[in-house]
Amino acid sequence: MSILHARIRNNNYTNRLIKWLVVFVDFLVLWVVLYVSVWSFPYSEAWSGEMTRIYFVICSFAMVVAEWRFSTVIHERIVGANDILNRCTFLVMAQAVLSYLFLRAIHFPYRFGWQLFFSALFLLLILVLLRFAERNVLKRLRQMGFNTRSITLVGSDKALLRVYHKLMDNATYGYTVLNSYGEIEGLHPDGTVGEFEAMLSHPESLKLGDEVYICVSSRDRDLIVRTASACNHVMSKFYYVPVAEEVLNLEPLMVDEIEVKTTYISPLEDPMNRLIKRVTDIILSIFILLPIALMLPFIALIIKKQSPGPVFFRQLRTGLDGKPFYCYKFRSMHVNTASDLVQATKDDPRKFPFGNFMRKTSIDELPQFWNVLIGNMSVVGPRPHMLAHTDQYEQLIDKYMVRHFVKPGVTGWAQVTGFRGETRELWQMEGRVERDIWYIQHWSLWIDMRIIWMTIKTVFKRDERAY
Numbered sequence: 482m483s484i485l486h487a488r489i490r491n492n493n494y495t496n497r498l499i500k501w502l503v504v505f506v507d508f509l510v511l512w513v514v515l516y517v518s519v520w521s522f523p524y525s526e527a528w529s530g531e532m533t534r535i536y537f538v539i540c541s542f543a544m545v546v547a548e549w550r551f552s553t554v555i556h557e558r559i560v561g562a563n564d565i566l567n568r569c570t571f572l573v574m575a576q577a578v579l580s581y582l583f584l585r586a587i588h589f590p591y592r593f594g595w596q597l598f599f600s601a602l603f604l605l606l607i608l609v610l611l612r613f614a615e616r617n618v619l620k621r622l623r624q625m626g627f628n629t630r631s632i633t634l635v636g637s638d639k640a641l642l643r644v645y646h647k648l649m650d651n652a653t654y655g656y657t658v659l660n661s662y663g664e665i666e667g668l669h670p671d672g673t674v675g676e677f678e679a680m681l682s683h684p685e686s687l688k689l690g691d692e693v694y695i696c697v698s699s700r701d702r703d704l705i706v707r708t709a710s711a712c713n714h715v716m717s718k719f720y721y722v723p724v725a726e727e728v729l730n731l732e733p734l735m736v737d738e739i740e741v742k743t744t745y746i747s748p749l750e751d752p753m754n755r756l757i758k759r760v761t762d763i764i765l766s767i768f769i770l771l772p773i774a775l776m777l778p779f780i781a782l783i784i785k786k787q788s789p790g791p792v793f794f795r796q797l798r799t800g801l802d803g804k805p806f807y808c809y810k811f812r813s814m815h816v817n818t819a820s821d822l823v824q825a826t827k828d829d830p831r832k833f834p835f836g837n838f839m840r841k842t843s844i845d846e847l848p849q850f851w852n853v854l855i856g857n858m859s860v861v862g863p864r865p866h867m868l869a870h871t872d873q874y875e876q877l878i879d880k881y882m883v884r885h886f887v888k889p890g891v892t893g894w895a896q897v898t899g900f901r902g903e904t905r906e907l908w909q910m911e912g913r914v915e916r917d918i919w920y921i922q923h924w925s926l927w928i929d930m931r932i933i934w935m936t937i938k939t940v941f942k943r944d945e946r947a948y
Contacts, residue, residue: 500556514603536596547576566931574601630657638696640724762853765850803871811847843939
């Protein structure tokens with residue numbers, strides 16, 4: 482076996498070892514939780530030793546089945562908090578439901594419902610905390626150079642440059658570049674794409690990483706096929722990255738029995754998902770508007786004292802399906818004629834002192850929960866822009882209007898991932914649009930909860946872009 486083959490096998494073995502260590506810890510936690518839940522309930526004292534052992538065996542078997550279907554994903558290199566929370570939740574739910582069904586099937590003679598219920602609650606809490614702790618330890622190990630994965634890059638297109646930055650800019654992913662062929666900014670190439678193609682005829686001289694990313698025109702089909710074949714022989718994972726000019730993200734869609742392709746599909750096209758999101762919006766907006774109503778007299782008094790004019794600022798912004806709506810905020814600037822045309826800047830002279838404080842702490846945005854309650858905004862979604870900016874960026878960014886396929890939000894994925902505030906340059910708005918579209922295509926209630934939590938954290942941690 483070659484050194485390359487041994488290295489790849491060792492890398493895969495390490496990942497499997499990490500996975501099974503996490504699973505082993507899951508069972509240790511389960512047994513501790515079961516022990517505490519059984520002996521903490523008064524009527525469990527009547528359980529015989531044999532029945533207690535059967536209860537443990539049944540719950541453990543249910544955990545085996547649950548782990549088989551919803552085992553950990555923290556060993557994967559690029560995995561989000563949403564995936565970790567999802568897997569943990571379904572793991573615990575599956576374990577609890579299966580335990581209940583199995584115990585019923587064997588006619589377990591004692592009451593066990595409350596034990597299972599509280600066991601599931603504590604198990605979920607502990608596993609979620611453990612998952613993030615384990616994930617953090619793994620990230621630190623990869624940052625130190627352990628459990629790394631090497632990559633080979635082939636191509637010179639900007640689409641490959643984006644892949645390179647995605648994998649390499651975060652050291653906790655554990656990626657290293659073994660070699661590259663083509664001109665990639667920031668990398669010294671080991672050769673040209675043509676030289677790489679020539680080396681495919683002599684595979685003994687070809688060194689490939691654990692993963693190979695090739696980004697060439699789809700017209701170079703022979704090169705793509707030969708690279709994929711070479712990857713198969715040395716057990717490297719093959720990835721084809723379409724060049725930027727050829728990228729057209731098409732999703733399959735069924736029109737009756739006919740399959741067609743469309744550019745964008747969102748989970749929010751499902752009426753049930755829209756209902757879930759709307760109910761969540763109503764509950765959250767009512768929960769937040771009640772304390773705002775108590776604060777309103779004090780906020781209004783300070784605004785009036787520092788700047789003559791209305792307490793609320795009302796502005797037309799672009800909403801769902803591109804239709805304009807009035808967005809409400811606490812007024813944070815002196816009344817001016819440029820409010821519908823010019824974005825706020827860091828040292829904007831239009832802001833009065835309390836208005837500046839409200840903007841830094843996002844208090845000025847709170848009246849938008851009224852927009853949420855009446856239905857022209859959502860708690861989470863793409864931020865609504867001024868009509869003038871919609872007209873401007875519609876002409877400059879090809880996919881700009883796609884962000885209006887869903888209701889705008891008080892907060893959004895772009896805002897919590899570094900694209901909040903003023904957009905001085907076009908690339909900033911392009912980044913915001915890309916994240917908005919990602920949110921539209923990947924919506925889930927878990928993602929909404931994650932964005933809300935990340936937004937809450939920014940209230941207690943100063944955001945330099947909040948002005």
